[in-house]
Amino acid sequence: MNDALYSKELVCPVCKNKIEVTKVKSKACVVSSKDTDFCLYYEGINPILYEAWVCEYCGYAALGERFEELTDKQAQKIKTGISPYWKSRSFNGERNIDLALEAYKLALYNLQKIEAKSSELAKVCIRIAWLYRMKKDEREYDFLKHALRFYLDTYENEKFPVNKLDEYTCMYMIAELYRRTGNVDEAVLWFSRLITSPGAKENKVLVEYAREQYYLAKEQKENSKQIS
Template identity: 45%
Template sequence: MANLKPVYNSKITCPVCDKNIEVTKVRSKSIRLIAQDEDFCPYYEECNPIYYEAWICSFCGYAAHNSVFEDASFMDRKLVNEKITPKWSSRSFTGERDIEQALDAFKIVLYNLVIRQAPSFEFARVCLRIAWLYRYKGDADEEKRFLRYAYDYYQKAYSNEPLGGGKMDEYSCIYIIGELARRLGEPEEALSWFERIISAAGQPEKKQKILPRLLENTREQIQMVRQAMQTGKRSV
């Protein structure tokens, strides 16, 4: 029997144009996490599922992160039909993707978010993934640019939008804001955010909401930031 490819195409219905489309998914057996950066950027032994998280309708141009692709609202559909579809040139995004194709797909998602005036959390999630892709590519300048976007949008999401449910929980959001501040050379801001988690961990009713690994990571990052401040190093 021939070895199965790590990715496969799956048929779904576009929530905007109602056409049957195909999206590419990664087989669970092909996902082997081998490492993770402090901002949750994952590294895989073989196939990287991040490359395939941007789903795009080849017919109407609607695009979104795969976790929310089917959640298009009436206003989302209206805006896509009015402002994206008339300018859209049909093309396929199925099959194996390289890093450039993944970046292209995520930037189409980002354009959709702008047109649809999406919540800040959606912008933050997509910008962070684009930053990761540039990190894989070794493009430090573009990585930092999109880390900055993610940092700003996560702060807006934390201040103005409900968290939890299908989104990131409150303390993971606080942590990622702190970690992005650290990476962007803002150690005082990083400490301010990290220390919110330590403060919450001192209250039993809040500590139970904090993942043990997240609390451990927070303590490690506080130590790293303080050591860096002592040596005059402001970012990674």
């Protein structure tokens, strides 16, 4: 195995088998650049490729950070809705983008089966979009739109902070995903809503990003007017 990778042992919360997952050593993770929707690029291995874990025995898949946080009821839904159709297959060891995409899509399918909250679906969809971006695959935009739909639902129906996501970062993601998927009117609206929110002031960096993207979206809006 690649030097930057290591195995972690744990017990699958669904089938209770002892399993292994592959992780990236944190000292091997050096960020080289960042996109305006917080997609990170790394000098070496990109740890995003390893964030979706899969149990090879039962087909349970989830983001590593919440893999073990499963209620009995949710585990039961996976046992009846996924495991009977699962053909044993390992996602351990070095992954390329395609294998990572398969792991994330399994995680997405699992979230749908357990009727997970929109914030969780948004998190997986945005990562699938980023992986497609790394491949320069147009399907990126389908998943940016899915992520946008789930961030909007999170904003309307969940109580902030949702895990590490605060209200203003959620607003930023909505605005930026509107911009990236070509709806500049909504992007301008959400960026200005964020910039003028009194509560957002504490997060100076985020407001600064929002201001830059607000002008960019305005410019896109002007350009599209000139063309049409």
